[in-house]
Amino acid sequence: MKVVVCARPRLILLLMxxxxxxxxxxxxxxxxxxxxxPDVVEIGAFFNGHEVKVIGKIPxxxxxxxxxxxxxxxxxxxxxxxxxxxxxxxxxxEVQGAPSIYLAASTTPPLLKDPPAGAVWGYPAxxxxxxxxxxxxQGEREYFLDQFFQLKExxxxxxxxxxxxxxxxxxxxxQTVTGAFPLPTAVKPGTYRVCLTVVQGGQVIAKQNSDLKVxxxxxxxxxxxxxxxxxxxxxxxxxxxAIVTGFAMGYLFKGGGGH
Amino acid sequence: xxxxxxxxxxxxSINILxxxxxxxxxGFLSGVFGVGGGFLLTPLLIMVGIxxxxxxxxxxxxxxxxxxxxxxxxxxxxxxxFKMGIILIVGGVLGGTLGxxxxxxxxxxxxxxxxxxxxxxxxxxxxxxxxxxxxxQSIRQKPVxxxxxxxxxxxxxxxxxxxxxLPYQMKFEKSGVTLSPLMPLILGVFVGILAAxxGVGGGFxxxxxxxxxxxMPMHVVVGTSLFQILFTCIxxxxxxxxxxxxxxxxxxxxxxxxxxxxAQFGVRLSKRLKGDQLKILLASIVLLVMVQMLVxxxxxxxxxxxHKGGH
Numbered sequence: 001m002k003v004v005v006c007a008r009p010r011l012i013l014l015l016m017x018x019x020x021x022x023x024x025x026x027x028x029x030x031x032x033x034x035x036x037x038p039d040v041v042e043i044g045a046f047f048n049g050h051e052v053k054v055i056g057k058i059p060x061x062x063x064x065x066x067x068x069x070x071x072x073x074x075x076x077x078x079x080x081x082x083x084x085x086x087x088x089x090x091x092x093x094e095v096q097g098a099p100s101i102y103l104a105a106s107t108t109p110p111l112l113k114d115p116p117a118g119a120v121w122g123y124p125a126x127x128x129x130x131x132x133x134x135x136x137x138q139g140e141r142e143y144f145l146d147q148f149f150q151l152k153e154x155x156x157x158x159x160x161x162x163x164x165x166x167x168x169x170x171x172x173x174x175q176t177v178t179g180a181f182p183l184p185t186a187v188k189p190g191t192y193r194v195c196l197t198v199v200q201g202g203q204v205i206a207k208q209n210s211d212l213k214v215x216x217x218x219x220x221x222x223x224x225x226x227x228x229x230x231x232x233x234x235x236x237x238x239x240x241x242a243i244v245t246g247f248a249m250g251y252l253f254k255g256g257g258g259h
Numbered sequence: 260x261x262x263x264x265x266x267x268x269x270x271x272s273i274n275i276l277x278x279x280x281x282x283x284x285x286g287f288l289s290g291v292f293g294v295g296g297g298f299l300l301t302p303l304l305i306m307v308g309i310x311x312x313x314x315x316x317x318x319x320x321x322x323x324x325x326x327x328x329x330x331x332x333x334x335x336x337x338x339x340x341f342k343m344g345i346i347l348i349v350g351g352v353l354g355g356t357l358g359x360x361x362x363x364x365x366x367x368x369x370x371x372x373x374x375x376x377x378x379x380x381x382x383x384x385x386x387x388x389x390x391x392x393x394x395x396q397s398i399r400q401k402p403v404x405x406x407x408x409x410x411x412x413x414x415x416x417x418x419x420x421x422x423x424x425l426p427y428q429m430k431f432e433k434s435g436v437t438l439s440p441l442m443p444l445i446l447g448v449f450v451g452i453l454a455a456x457x458g459v460g461g462g463f464x465x466x467x468x469x470x471x472x473x474x475m476p477m478h479v480v481v482g483t484s485l486f487q488i489l490f491t492c493i494x495x496x497x498x499x500x501x502x503x504x505x506x507x508x509x510x511x512x513x514x515x516x517x518x519x520x521x522a523q524f525g526v527r528l529s530k531r532l533k534g535d536q537l538k539i540l541l542a543s544i545v546l547l548v549m550v551q552m553l554v555x556x557x558x559x560x561x562x563x564x565x566h567k568g569g570h
Contacts, residue, residue: 043265043267044265045264045265046263046264046265047263047265047272048263048265048272049272076567077564077565077566077567078564078565078566078567079563079564080560080562080563080564080565081563085557086376086377086556086557087555087556087557087558087559087560088376088556089565092567093564143563144563144564147562147563147564148564150562151562151564151565151566154562185263185265185271185272186270186271188270216267220265220266220267220509221267223267223268223508223509224267224268227267227268227500227504227506227508228504231500231501231502231504232497232500232501234500234506234508235496235497235498235499235500235501235506236497237508238320238496238500238506238508238511239320239323239493239496239497241324241508241512242320242321242323242324242327242496242511242515243323243324243327245324245327245328245512245515245516245519246323246324246325246326246327246328246331246515246519247327247328247331249324249328249516249519249520249522249523250327250328250331250332250519250523253328253332253523
């Protein structure tokens with residue numbers, strides 16, 4: 001009886017160990033794999049954007065799309081128009097359902113440039129989920145969707161990188177795809193979804209998700225916490241620092257002679 | 260080490276030297292002309308990628324430093340009329356509050372941007388054009404003399420008669436003028452309203468108002484304007500920190516280091532230039548900003564969508 005009790009956990013342990021060791025290798029009928037490096041991006045005092053590498057394992061002969069997507073939020077924009085011969089903001093537009101960041105890359109250019117009907121990636125898929133409210137007519141939707149993507153691309157928070165995923169033939173029935181994604185300087189702290197979509201014959205055969213965390217650290221984190229948590233103290237502190245600096249500079253220049 | 264610095268409230272990174280240079284340039288102009296420089300620095304910051312709301316609020320904070328430095332320098336030179344400055348501040352605060360409500364009402368009606376743009380172009384055009392022509396005529400006619408006092412005009416204009424007819428006439432020794440305090444108070448309210456509509460400190464409107472309507476000598480105008488701007492921007496910095504969380508201290512600190520150094524050079528140059536030369540230079544800058552704004556209004560924009568918050 002005693003022997004049986006000890007043998008069972010050992011057996012289970014061995015089984016688990018063998019499963020763990022087997023996990024990194026692509027098994028033809030198992031899920032695709034995805035690795036994000038780094039999986040935590042720190043925004044420190046000298047943060048200037050960060051390149052995020054994503055490595056995935058997909059079946060031989062398959063294609064892939066990798067997306068990095070931010071949280072969906074409502075955004076308020078202004079539409080421009082002409083009044084009295086002058087161009088200016090003429091009305092507010094509320095954009096719902098658009099992610100804060102959208103970066104996508106594919107193994108072949110057509111997958112992103114001209115995705116198949118019903119594709120769940122790329123701008124066509126985003127177009128399906130974005131809604132406009134405010135000063136926009138029904139016929140203007142497509143036009144403002146294109147304008148919205150152009151605006152986001154100029155802010156460097158949206159990017160489509162067709163054919164930018166590098167494919168390396170792995171051993172056996174799997175191959176490795178690698179993509180480098182430029183995380184913009186305007187990235188906000190939060191959790192971002194990294195999604196690997198495996199496509200074969202125009203059909204999605206598998207999907208795998210991972211998280212990318214962006215955190216503010218050090219001096220920026222301390223300052224942001226003071227500003228958002230204690231606005232009045234922060235404001236008075238900002239004024240005192242400005243006045244002291246102003247006087248100090250004035251005194252320094254007086255020392256240098258002149259007046 | 261990277262020269263880029265992360266601005267936590269702006270939520271963006273920017274080159275330190277670029278910020279320092281922008282601050283220096285605007286501080287220099289502030290020292291020369293006695294204007295806060297908000298009407299120049301805010302658009303420049305937006306151009307380099309700072310969100311417009313953060314640019315405007317952080318700009319106010321750096322103007323506190325630049326105008327402290329400038330006011331201190333002008334105070335040492337005896338160029339600050341505190342009595343006039345305090346009345347203008349009271350008027351400016353009243354006008355600013357009225358202006359905030361006015362712009363809120365216009366926003367609700369959807370006409371705020373139109374009013375802001377037109378106010379900008381008209382005000383900059385009228386002030387810049389008038390100052391430019393007047394200074395040019397003055398330089399041509401009297402190349403050396405530029406000081407003016409209220410007792411100067413040979414024939415008394417309707418405006419002067421109106422000013423003299425106001426009650427509670429008071430002598431402003433430093434400026435060498437005798438006026439009713441109602442005059443700077445009303446003008447302060449007017450400038451405060453315009454400043455709130457245009458989203459700037461109002462120095463570039465206040466300077467011509469003091470020169471042409473209050474008849475103050477140019478050297479006192481510069482120091483007094485900086486004194487008035489200092490208090491306006493202290494109020495704006497604290498209010499923005501509490502209500503909108505848009506004052507980025509890191510951004511402001513770099514700008515203010517550049518601007519306080521620039522302001523000192525500006526004050527030195529202002530002593531070397533004659534009043535009319537100062538006015539014609541300021542007029543040229545004001546007209547340049549007006550033309551740039553007019554061009555952006557006339558030419559079709561690259562994109563038909565813009566972020567909310569900018570003009």
